[in-house]
Amino acid sequence: xxxxxxxxxxxxxxxxxxxxQSQKVGAPPESxxxxxxxxxxxxxxxxxxxTIHHQGxxxxxxxGHHGGTDEIPTPVNPLTGKAEPNGxxxxxxxxxxxxxxxxxxxxxxxxxxxxxxxMVRVCDGASLxxxxxxxxxxxxxxxxxxxxxxxxxxxxxxxxxxxxDGLKDTHKSWxxxxxxxxxxxxxxxxxxxxxxTQIYDLSDPAHPVKIRDFGLPGQQPGATGAxxxxxxxxxxxxxxxxxxxxxxxxNKGGMLxxxxxxxxxKGPKEPTPENLRAPVVGELAMSxxxxxxxxxxxxxxxxxxxxxxxxxxxRDFVMIVDEAILNECQEARQMVWFAxxxxxxRPMVVSNWTAPEAxxxxxxxxxxxxxxxxxxxxxxxxxxxxxxxxxxNAGVRALDVRDPFQPREVGYFIPAIxxxxxxxxxxxxxxxxxKTAIQTNNVExxxxxxxxxxxxxxxxxxxxxxxxxxxxxxxxx
Amino acid sequence: MTAARRRTLIQVFxxxxxxxxxxxxxxxxxxRVALGPTDGAGWRPIEWPFPRDGWPPGRAWRNRxxxxxxxxxxxxxxxxxxxxxxxxxxxxxxxxxxxxxxxFVPVREGSRIRITDLAGRARLYKLKxxxxxxxVAEGIAVAYKCDLIVAIVAGDEVADESVRKRAHRFLESxxxxxxxxxxxxxx
Numbered sequence: 258x259x260x261x262x263x264x265x266x267x268x269x270x271x272x273x274x275x276x277x278q279s280q281k282v283g284a285p286p287e288s289x290x291x292x293x294x295x296x297x298x299x300x301x302x303x304x305x306x307x308t309i310h311h312q313g314x315x316x317x318x319x320x321g322h323h324g325g326t327d328e329i330p331t332p333v334n335p336l337t338g339k340a341e342p343n344g345x346x347x348x349x350x351x352x353x354x355x356x357x358x359x360x361x362x363x364x365x366x367x368x369x370x371x372x373x374x375x376m377v378r379v380c381d382g383a384s385l386x387x388x389x390x391x392x393x394x395x396x397x398x399x400x401x402x403x404x405x406x407x408x409x410x411x412x413x414x415x416x417x418x419x420x421x422d423g424l425k426d427t428h429k430s431w432x433x434x435x436x437x438x439x440x441x442x443x444x445x446x447x448x449x450x451x452x453x454t455q456i457y458d459l460s461d462p463a464h465p466v467k468i469r470d471f472g473l474p475g476q477q478p479g480a481t482g483a484x485x486x487x488x489x490x491x492x493x494x495x496x497x498x499x500x501x502x503x504x505x506x507x508n509k510g511g512m513l514x515x516x517x518x519x520x521x522x523k524g525p526k527e528p529t530p531e532n533l534r535a536p537v538v539g540e541l542a543m544s545x546x547x548x549x550x551x552x553x554x555x556x557x558x559x560x561x562x563x564x565x566x567x568x569x570x571x572r573d574f575v576m577i578v579d580e581a582i583l584n585e586c587q588e589a590r591q592m593v594w595f596a597x598x599x600x601x602x603r604p605m606v607v608s609n610w611t612a613p614e615a616x617x618x619x620x621x622x623x624x625x626x627x628x629x630x631x632x633x634x635x636x637x638x639x640x641x642x643x644x645x646x647x648x649x650n651a652g653v654r655a656l657d658v659r660d661p662f663q664p665r666e667v668g669y670f671i672p673a674i675x676x677x678x679x680x681x682x683x684x685x686x687x688x689x690x691x692k693t694a695i696q697t698n699n700v701e702x703x704x705x706x707x708x709x710x711x712x713x714x715x716x717x718x719x720x721x722x723x724x725x726x727x728x729x730x731x732x733x734x
Numbered sequence: 735m736t737a738a739r740r741r742t743l744i745q746v747f748x749x750x751x752x753x754x755x756x757x758x759x760x761x762x763x764x765x766r767v768a769l770g771p772t773d774g775a776g777w778r779p780i781e782w783p784f785p786r787d788g789w790p791p792g793r794a795w796r797n798r799x800x801x802x803x804x805x806x807x808x809x810x811x812x813x814x815x816x817x818x819x820x821x822x823x824x825x826x827x828x829x830x831x832x833x834x835x836x837x838f839v840p841v842r843e844g845s846r847i848r849i850t851d852l853a854g855r856a857r858l859y860k861l862k863x864x865x866x867x868x869x870v871a872e873g874i875a876v877a878y879k880c881d882l883i884v885a886i887v888a889g890d891e892v893a894d895e896s897v898r899k900r901a902h903r904f905l906e907s908x909x910x911x912x913x914x915x916x917x918x919x920x921x
Contacts, residue, residue, distance in 0.1 A: 371816050401814075426813070449823045451813045481839045483832035484823070508810075509788035545788030582810045589788075684919040 279622060280674045280694050287617070290668030290727035291655060294707065295720040297356040300332055301677035302343045304711030304718070305375035306429065309350065309634075309703040312381075312393055316703060317412050318356070319379055319395055320346040320711055320718060322364060324372025326679060334361045342366045343373040345397055346718075347412045353707050353720045359413045365400025372400045376427065376442075379409070380434035387437070387461035394418065394462045396439060398427035404441050406462040418462050426451045429490030429550075431501075436460060438468070438522065440491045440501065445470050447478035448528075452487040454503070456522065469526035473505065473514070477528040486510045489550045489580070492633060493518060498556065500538075506548030507580045508591050508627075513552050515539040515575075515601050541596055541604040543577070546589035550580035551630045554598075555641045560660060572599045574661045577606075581627025581649055584681045585692075586620035591627035593646055595661040610664045612651040617671070623692020624681035624714060625649035629699065636704040642731045643667070643723075645708055650694040653710045655723065657730045667727040671695055672712070672719050679714040706733055773909045775900075777803070784833045792830075793913060795904070801889040803901050804830060805910060807917045808882040818877035819854035826857070829873030829884045835861035841870065841893075849905045852876035852883060858893070872898055874905070883914055 286293060303323040310317050322343035325331055331340040336358070344364030349357040364374030374397045382392035395409045403422045407415040424443035431440045437460025444451050453472035457465045470477075473485035486506040493501045501521060503514040520536035543549060553576040563570045575598050579591035592611035598604040611628070612619070619626035632645045639645075644664075646654045652671030656664045672695050682691040698713035708721040723733060769779035776798040782791040783804070792806020813824050822844040831838050844857030854876030863869050871888040887901040904910065 367816070369815065371814065449826060451824075451827075482835075482837040484827040545786075587809065687915075687919050 279692060282674055282676055282678075284673050286673045287652070287671040288669065290723060290725045291653070291670035291708070291721050292724045293670070293672070293719055294722050295350070295353045295356045296717060297348055297358055298675070298677060298717035299346045299348075299711070300334060300358070300361060301329075301715045301717070302332055302346065302361075303369075303373075303679070303713050303715050304346075304698060305373075305713075306377050306699050307701045307709045307711050307718070308377050308379050309701055309707075309709060310379040310393070311704060312412070315349060315351045316705070317359075317409075318346075318348040318350045318709060318718065319377045319397075319409070320348065321375045321377040321397060322346065322373045323370055323375055323713070324365070324368040324400065326715075327368060330368050330372075331366070336361065345374050345377055345395070347409065347415070348718065349412070350703075350707075350709070350720060356718065356720060360415065362407070362415055364397075365402060367400050370401070374398050374400070374405075376430050378430060378432040378439075380432055380437075382410075384434045385437045385460050385462065389463075392418075392462075396430065396432050396459065396462075398430070401426045403427070404430070404443070406459065406465075419465060421457070421465055424455060428452050428488075431491050431493055432459065433493055433495050435495060437462075438493070440493060442488055442490055448472065448476055449478070449480060449484045450476040450487045452489070454488060454491060468522060470528050471521065472528070472533065473512070474530040474533045477530070477533060480530070486512065486548070489548065490552075492552060492554060494554060494556070498554070500554065502552040502554050502575055504549035504552035504577065506543070507550065508548045508582045508588055510545050511543035511547050511549035511577070511579060513541040513543070513549055513575055513577055513596060513598075513604060515598060515604070539598065539601040539604050541577075541598075541606070543594070543606075547579045547591060547594070549577050550628075551576075551578040551633065553578070553631050553633060553644070555658065555661065558641055558659075558661065560662065562660065562662065569599065572597055572661075573601075574598065575604070576631060576644060576658065576661070578628050578631045578646060580629050581625045584624055585683050586614075586626055587683070588627075590614075591629075593628055593631075593656070593664070595658075595664060597661075608662050608664055610646075610656060610666070612648050612654050612666070612669070617651060619651050622650045623694040624696045626651060629697075632700050632702045632708070634702045634704075636702065638704060638706045638733070639702050639731050643727075645700045645702060645710075647697045647700045647710060649696050649698070649713070652695060652697045653700050653708065653721070655708075655727060657727075659730070667730055668723060668725075670710070670719070670721050672697070672710070672716060674714075675716055678712070678716045681714065706731065773904075773907065775904060775907070777904050777907075777909060784830065787833075793910075795909070796889075797900075797904070799889070799891070799897070801887065801892065801897060801901055803904060803910075804886045804888070805905065805914065806830070806884060807914060808884055809918075810880050811882045812877045812880045815877075815880040819875045819882070822855065822857055825855045825873050825875050828875050828882055830886055831859050831861070831871060831873040834869075834871055834886065834888060835863075837862070838871075847874060847876065847902070849874070849876050849883070849885075849902065850911060852878055854882075872901075878918055881918055883918075
């Protein structure tokens with residue numbers, strides 16, 4: 258009798274478990290304290306970085322794309338009727354409920370990370386010291402071969418301003434809009450790593466000036482011995498903060514490197530081990546099991562628990578986000594780490610966060626599960642209050658980070674898949690076993706408090722807002 | 735102590751020693767069996783000699799001449815999924831040669847290598863053993879799409895090309911290939 262009861266219970270529960278393990282086209286999104294405001298399919302192109310720019314009286318989203326897939330290497334652009342290699346989508350999101358696709362600017366031919374134009378940053382000419390004050394400049398990667406600068410003052414008609422050729426294996430760059438200093442993630446000839454930093458002065462985007470190459474000692478030309486892990490991307494706090502936070506590694510052997518910006522830009526430039534070490538003020542070597550995709554500084558944060566302590570009541574933190582790269586959990590969990598960097602020479606991880614796997618059986622859903630990146634906007638609306646983490650098949654996760662010693666999730670949104678969502682496969686007995694799941698790859702926010710998430714598996718752009726009690730965390734009405 | 739008592743103690747000691755020795759031998763035998771059989775060319779599986787790191791441990795073998803071969807897949811690690819491993823810098827970066835000596839120095843430029851249907855590059859390195867002796871080892875990296883298979887050939891005489899070729903033939907043998915394919919298929 259008991260056994261019959263157990264069998265009946267298993268039969269009743271089983272369909273729910275199966276449902277939780279796979280997404281279905283047409284099923285509703287899964288969410289908590291987050292709501293979809295608008296959507297655009299981005300012409301079913303695999304997406305990397307979204308950058309939202311307040312441009313005149315409009316809000317424009319610039320979205321970088323990976324190259325196409327083996328099945329569809331050059332999707333058709335409905336605006337031109339032509340098959341175009343994935344590049345940059347330019348979307349007017351002034352009315353977030355009705356995003357308007359303005360332009361697809363083709364990128365480099367090639368599939369996946371070999372093509373496209375993954376990365377994009379935007380600066381106003383008015384803020385760059387020596388630029389055309391009427392222009393709006395978009396800095397983007399061009400596959401693995403160059404960085405390009407476009408004038409997108411008319412976002413429907415971008416005009417090429419300049420091109421930095423020969424910067425191979427491009428990735429997640431940073432551009433200071435008030436100085437024009439650009440930290441371009443690339444590979445340079447003779448360097449022993451695929452990706453390091455090439456620093457340029459782009460204060461006049463039409464006339465780029467190279468400042469120096471930078472990387473970890475051991476990566477420079479002519480070095481021997483072990484090669485330190487490659488760069489993923491930097492974030493600079495500009496001349497005011499005088500720090501650049503570099504994240505090295507992807508899903509293994511990560512490192513957070515804290516660098517004195519002034520010494521980096523003005524110090525000796527020859528890539529010797531001594532010169533590469535000179536501007537470094539602190540490093541945090543992570544476990545061999547975790548990388549560092551995004552290193553997002555959150556400085557001078559008062560910690561309520563320490564309010565009455567004589568010392569250490571206000572602290573500096575860096576949120577480190579690893580990148581999961583293998584489908585269906587075939588690696589160690591990639592997640593979020595909070596490092597207390599108040600004592601810069603001795604950074605220390607003080608907390609961590611991951612989406613609970615069991616809450617969605619994410620290891621069985623297909624595709625990658627784990628973190629990839631966070632929003633990088635430092636606009637007051639969310640900065641040091643909430644952080645948004647792209648978590649692949651677990652969608653976007655909203656964290657309350659007001660106390661980085663105890664981050665907690667206050668919302669999430671897992672978009673529904675569409676008929677355009679690309680499959681993700683693993684080998685089982687020598688054959689591909691494929692599943693289709695959302696792969697939220699990157700996230701960004703704007704000054705209005707909207708959250709933009711884009712999908713690596715071609716599902717498009719979802720524009721979200723916080724709802725319910727979670728809005729209080731950010732002080733939103 | 736009487737002679738009889740002394741004799742008894744010696745007998746107990748010898749019996750205990752025998753039991754311990756048999757236990758050790760049984761443990762060695764158990765480990766050997768667990769590692770797998772020695773193949774026809776004399777390559778015997780040994781324990782993965784390196785400490786835990788970010789990659790799952792690989793497999794290691796030693797032949798009768800004291801040549802070691804260490805192999806492990808590094809899934810999703812290829813720098814360029816289209817071209818595979820085409821530069822010496824990538825061989826420096828991805829092979830496990832640094833686990834033998836972090837200060838390895840390339841002997842010369844590397845060369846192309848093909849292990850069954852997987853292509854890549856191999857390079858010879860000078861390094862120092864834990865005891866400070868100079869040694870030579872070969873690092874090999876071949877790619878299957880975005881996945882890498884890396885190998886090290888280490889031991890005396892690795893500078894000798896015929897010794898390396900023998901190790902390459904072993905890398906192509908069923909002993910290695912069946913395991914490698916299984917690992918790749920798990921991805």
